[in-house]
Amino acid sequence: MADLDVTFAALADPVRRAIITRLSAGEATVNELAEPFPISLQAVSKHLKVLERAGLITRGRDAQRRPCRLRTEPLTETADWIAAHRRRTEDRYDRLERMLAGEKEQR
Amino acid sequence: MSDQEISFERVFDAPPETVFRAFTDPDLVARWWAGDGEKLTVEALDPTAGGSWRFVNTGADGVGTAFYGVYHSVAPERIVQTFEYGGFPGIVLLETLTFDDLGDGRTRFTDSSVFPASAADAYGGGGGATESMDRLAALLATL
Numbered sequence: 266m267a268d269l270d271v272t273f274a275a276l277a278d279p280v281r282r283a284i285i286t287r288l289s290a291g292e293a294t295v296n297e298l299a300e301p302f303p304i305s306l307q308a309v310s311k312h313l314k315v316l317e318r319a320g321l322i323t324r325g326r327d328a329q330r331r332p333c334r335l336r337t338e339p340l341t342e343t344a345d346w347i348a349a350h351r352r353r354t355e356d357r358y359d360r361l362e363r364m365l366a367g368e369k370e371q372r
Numbered sequence: 373m374s375d376q377e378i379s380f381e382r383v384f385d386a387p388p389e390t391v392f393r394a395f396t397d398p399d400l401v402a403r404w405w406a407g408d409g410e411k412l413t414v415e416a417l418d419p420t421a422g423g424s425w426r427f428v429n430t431g432a433d434g435v436g437t438a439f440y441g442v443y444h445s446v447a448p449e450r451i452v453q454t455f456e457y458g459g460f461p462g463i464v465l466l467e468t469l470t471f472d473d474l475g476d477g478r479t480r481f482t483d484s485s486v487f488p489a490s491a492a493d494a495y496g497g498g499g500g501a502t503e504s505m506d507r508l509a510a511l512l513a514t515l
Contacts, residue, residue, distance in 0.1 A: 270463050276508070286507045289514075337515055344512050346463075351378060353407075354483070358382050360404040361394060365386040 275319035
């Protein structure tokens with residue numbers, strides 16, 4: 266769970282989110298991933314490095330094709346973190362509701 | 373709801389001034405913030421623009437977790453603050469709390485948090501961002 270902030274930062278860019286979406290449909294080469302964007306291959310490679318450092322993708326060792334593949338564990342952790350935060354906060358507001366109802370009875 | 377926003381909404385059976393006090397009076401906060409078996413220590417609570425807040429939640433095992441942030445603005449109908457867990461420093465939410473008077477002694481309360489986007493959002497991605505977030509939401513829903 267320690268690198269959730271790295272995951273969030275990696276997902277905060279729309280090009281990187283689009284890359285993630287494309288990879289959710291299956292692995293792809295760098296050229297295939299770069300195709301929809303009006304930015305240079307070098308710029309796309311930089312994005313892929315950020316995603317790889319965040320543990321969100323793996324890049325194959327096949328030197329010619331170097332296919333990129335999505336890793337789902339960090340995304341699952343992010344979703345789990347959000348779900349846990351949501352549960353804790355709902356519980357907290359349940360307690361606030363009970364406290365306010367209790368206060369009202371005393372008024 | 374987009375993936376970068378987390379929202380809550382409640383209707384409380386109390387006027388907005390009372391609900392506002394529940395968030396800004398340290399004695400009241402301590403009564404509802406912590407869970408069962410937990411104890412809350414309010415180390416700081418300065419509900420003014422630029423003031424800080426810091427609550428330490430201590431579990432039955434004696435382990436304390438800090439929640440903290442800074443108030444951006446404080447008004448009777450809206451508080452805007454940052455929110456950070458000690459357990460995951462660096463994940464900073466920007467949280468907006470609103471207290472709307474329903475006119476009959478009740479309050480509509482909302483709590484809306486967003487994750488701040490990266491400062492390196494340098495590819496003019498504003499236009500595609502919503503569509504991308506919808507696709508990400510769909511992806512996350514399948515995991």
